[in-house]
Amino acid sequence: MSVPSSPVDSLRRASQFDINGAYRRILADEKISTPLAAILALTELIEQSNAGTMFELVQALHEGAEALRKQYRNSISINAGCELFIAFVTLFPHESASFNDLKIELVKQGREYANEALSYREKIAQQALGFIKDGSVILTHSYSRVVMQALLLAHNQKRISVYVTEARPRGLGLDRVKTQEALATAGIPCTVVLDSAVAYVMDKVDLVLVGSEAVVESGGLINAVGSNQMAIIAKAANKPVYAMAESYKFHRLFPLSQYDLPTHTSNVLSFPRQPARPSVSKSFPSSPIKPTAQRHPSSQATFFSEYQMTPEQIRLNPEVDYTRPDLISLVFSDVGILTPEGVSQYLVGMFAG
Known part of the structure; x- marks a missing residue:
């Protein structure tokens, strides 16, 4: 007689599935949006999971959703897809003969939904x-x-x-x-x-x-x-x-x-701790800038490329x-x-x- 697996064992097996890799692979399809990619990645997680109960399966899905969220600064669309799919799994009627059959049906339903959603x-x-x-x-x-x-x-x-x-x-x-x-x-x-x-x-x-x-x-x-x-x-x-x-x-x-957005952190639009010189790619020239009309187009383009916002400034926005x-x-x-x-x-x- 086999010993039932514990929730910890099931979560450990689920964690071996590379949900971020699956998500990136699915998202490479131009037709697939972020929430759908998250739904399909969670669908693959169910397919790979050895969970033997609904409790274990939902735990694994929450773990997978959290792993996806941690990888991206803006995970709002991922949250929407994960939340919808986990609610669907939780509310899905358990009428299958075995839990394994139920998982097969959930995978089928998840993929059919994603296919329909493309329309x-x-x-x-x-x-x-x-x-x-x-x-x-x-x-x-x-x-x-x-x-x-x-x-x-x-x-x-x-x-x-x-x-x-x-x-x-x-x-x-x-x-x-x-x-x-x-x-x-x-x-x-x-x-x-x-x-x-x-x-x-x-x-x-x-x-x-x-x-x-x-x-x-x-x-x-x-x-x-x-x-x-x-x-x-x-x-x-x-x-x-x-x-x-x-x-x-x-x-x-x-x-x-x-x-109140999940994307807002204390770093967004924060001020530097110490006053600093303007943070640009290089110092402004000490001599006056010639009017645009008198400058060669190529030098004008070079000027603007040199004084764009820095990556650090962009990340603060x-x-x-x-x-x-x-x-x-x-x-x-x-x-x-x-x-x-x-x-x-x-x-x-x-x-x-």
């Missing part, structure tokens, strides 16, 4: 289409797969133009490059806007369309830093702000301010911010077009089983 962006794009009028000028921020799909769909049927922000500090504007290139390739007129020029351009804009890292329990939005100031300016200019989010990004958080629900007009999701209050109601029902 969510198309559903959301279809929902947003009626809110984008012919001739619309749209402002978007950072790179979002679902926003990109909505813009491409609208372009196929209507005339649109898009303003794309720099979206710093993410890759020093690489999100902007990615968005701009995708729009230009599709033949959509687009212009890059400085993050500091959002208020300047807002009067030309018909609507703001943004993706999301997570939609929280208040109905507010967590997205690339700069989304909040964009929504504040849009509200002041009486322009609608539409958020787009797959339902697996709905997250049971209730932040009241920027400083937040990657995401929180946008209050009163600044968001609607949330387009695969479960419907929701008001921020509707998001709260949906989350209560989703995690209540």
Whole structure:
């Protein structure tokens, strides 16, 4: 007669599974978003686990989720996916003949959900289409797969133009490059806007369309830093702000301010302990700088590259911010077009089983 394994033994075996390696491998697929990659990584953990009871399995899943969270400075989207999947496992009816059969069924259900979730962006794009009028000028921020799909769909049927922000500090504007290139390739007129020029351009804009890292329990939005100031300016200019989010990004958080986000630490936007000279790549020249018009283009580019923010300064800045629900007009999701209050109601029902 075999001796039942203890929870400690099961956790030790689960810890041998490289969940971070599985997560990175899954995320390499351009179609897979962060929460889905987390769900699929936890699905593989179940497949590799020797847990013999639901208690052991849930323990192992929590350990795996924590291992994923520790690897990333911004783990909000990972949290959303892990929380959703662990709640699903916990609430899943135990009707299988054996616990091993139950694990097989959970793995099957997890993969089927992820496969189905790949169609969510198309559903959301279809929902947003009626809110984008012919001739619309749209402002978007950072790179979002679902926003990109909505813009491409609208372009196929209507005339649109898009303003794309720099979206710093993410890759020093690489999100902007990615968005701009995708729009230009599709033949959509687009212009890059400085993050500091959002208020300047807002009067030309018909609507703001943004993706999301997570939609929280208040109905507010967590997205690339700069989304909040964009929504504040849009509200002041009486322009609608539409958020787009797959339902697996709905997250049971209730932040009241920027400083309630899990990503906020004491280092974010902190002051140096001792006064120091301006922290730039090199000292400014003592002689006056010649006017830009008199400088050779190549030397101008060299000048700006020499006086960019340092990596240390960039790391002190937040990657995401929180946008209050009163600044968001609607949330387009695969479960419907929701008001921020509707998001709260949906989350209560989703995690209540």
